[in-house]
Amino acid sequence: MLGPGTATAGLIGSGIAAAVLPPSVDPSRLPPNVPPVPLATELRDPCTETSPVSDPAPVPAPQRTLDLESVWPLTTGRGQLVAVVDTGVARHQRLPGLVAGGDYVSAGDGTEDCDAHGTLVAGIIAAARDDSTGFAGVAPDARILTIRQSSNIYREVRGGRSAEGRNARGAGDVGTLARAIRRAADLGASVVNISEVACLPAGTDDGGTLGAAVDYASRVKDVVLVAAAGNLDSDSCRNSNPPPNPAEPHANPWDSVVTVATPAWYDDQVLTVGSVDPDGRSSPFTVPGPWVDVAAPGTGITSLDPxxxxxxxxxxxxxxxxxxxxxxxxxxxxxxxxxVRARHPQLTARQVMDRIEATAHRPADGWNPYVGHGVVDPLAAVTAETASAPIGPDPSSRELAITGAVAPQDPRPRTTALFGAIAVGSALGVGLLASFPLRRIRQRAGSDTATG
Structure with a gap:
């Protein structure tokens, strides 16, 4: 089962560490470009209920922490299509540019969100600003492409009977995720958010189709793929990867992997995100791993209500x-x-990823498997001068031309005065240095007189 923000319970290993190599990619495993074909599913529980915030006026803490107000005068994400591969995104007044991309869970177009998960994710990305609340999305002028790929509320049925095994908790797996990623790339998304994680024991893989879809989106379509690192809980990723060993600072973290998180472990082509608490510390539920690239606030969340x-x-x-x-x-x-993509459209997907990593607030050790290169800094990512995108001249400034020639001046009087000043200064310096031994002798003599 591939659940929203969680992981596949049926594939958890025994917790034994093993040397794991970064996954290889076979482009021939790419799923075909076909419209979504929903599974045979049924609702097994009532849809998730939500509760309105008591006071919508304050700006949520994560939004203040990331200082988004300072970025919006420069860029609001206009022109970017961000795919949310999730549990669907409900139509909302503050998602005016919502694009229906399809549904792999049930008959629909991707705009039903029974789990109340995908809409929260979409709101964080691109909820339009509105004076009625302090909340707004990070890129409030970007558009959302919704593709419903999974659900914990629906269940797959075959022949009128509930499907058992790894889909027991809902609908969606790495196969449908692979197809959804390919579809998002083919529909023109410049960014794909994947708040979906499947956990596998070290020494196994995810079948190949997901890696091929990741490779296609990133390398062929130049899409930035952003994935959640996964959550440690009793129903999903139960076995954490170990923290760094201070006694072996140069050890390869891939050698001690217990749990593989996918698609996060496609490290070269996926920007994987851990969670931090309001105090900046890594959230205890983050699944660590050598593939974690950066972190962002994952608690105290407010977003659109589906x-x-x-x-x-x-x-x-x-x-x-x-x-x-x-x-x-x-x-x-x-x-x-x-x-970043709206502000620097010339950057490739890889350059955007490098830029976000380079401008993050680094931990003391430079990198660790919980927060990667550190907490993301939107303003720095947009404005900092890096090798991939040097910042150009201030557009409000301009060079002024000299309107007339200035007659050259005779430099001799100034040169004579300069050499004279140097000679006098040298003489004073010699005298000052010569006085140091004499002053020490006088001070010592005075001290002997006072104590004798």
Whole structure:
């Protein structure tokens, strides 16, 4: 099962570390470019309920932490199409440019969100600004392409009977994820957010189609893929990868992997995101790994409410609980990617990823498997001068031409005065240096007189 922001329970290993190589990619495994064909599914539980925030006026803490107000005068993500491959995105007044991309879960176009997950993710990325609330998306003028790929509420049925095994908790797997990524790339997305994680025991792989789809989107279509690192909980990624060993600072972290998180582990072609708490520390639920690239706020989340769709309708809770997870850290980075791509359209996907990593707030050790290169900094990612995109001259400044020639001046009087000043200064310096031994002798004599 591939659940939203969680992982495949049926594929958890025994927790034994093993040397894991970064995954290889076979482009011949690319799924075909065909419209989504929904599975035979049924609702097994009522759709997730949400609760409105008590006061929508304050700016949410993650938004303040990332200082988005300072970025929006420069770029708002206009012109970028961000695909949300998730549980669907409900139509909302503050997602005016929502594009329906299809549904792999049930009959529909991707705009149903029974799980109340994909809409939260989409709101973090691109909710339009509105005076009725302090909340807004990272890239408020970007558009969202919704593709429903998974659900914990629906279940797959075959021949009228519930399917058992790895789809027991819902619908969606690495095969449908691969097809959804290819579809997003073919529909023109410049960024794809994947707040979906499948966990596999070390020594296994994900079948090849997902890697081929990631490679196609990144290398062929020049799409930036942003993925959640995954959450440690009893129902999904139960076995964490070990922290760095201080006694072996140069050890290869791929040698001690217990749990593989996919698509995160396609490290060269995916920007993988861990979660941090409001104090900047790594959230305890983040699945660490050598593939983690950056981090973003994953707690204290507020976003659009899929059950209430007026401009003022935002939520910070589902089924009585709070909203948190690497699922919601990833869209802060996806929104930042949209800001960068709108500001620097000449950059390739790889250059955008490098830029975001280079401008993150680095941890003390430079990199670690929980936050990668550090917490993302949208303003720095947009404005910093890097090798991939040097910042040009200030557009508000211009060079002034000299209107007339100036007659050359005789330099001799100034030269004579300069040499005279140097000679006098040299003489004073010699006298000052010569006085140091004499002053020490006088001070010592005075001290002997006072103590004798």
């Amino acid at each position: 059950r209430r769709t007026r401009a003022s309708d935002v939520t910070d809770g589902r089924n009585g609980g709070t909203v948190q997870g690497t699922s919601f850290a990833a869209p802060y980075v996806a929104g930042t990617v949209a800001l």
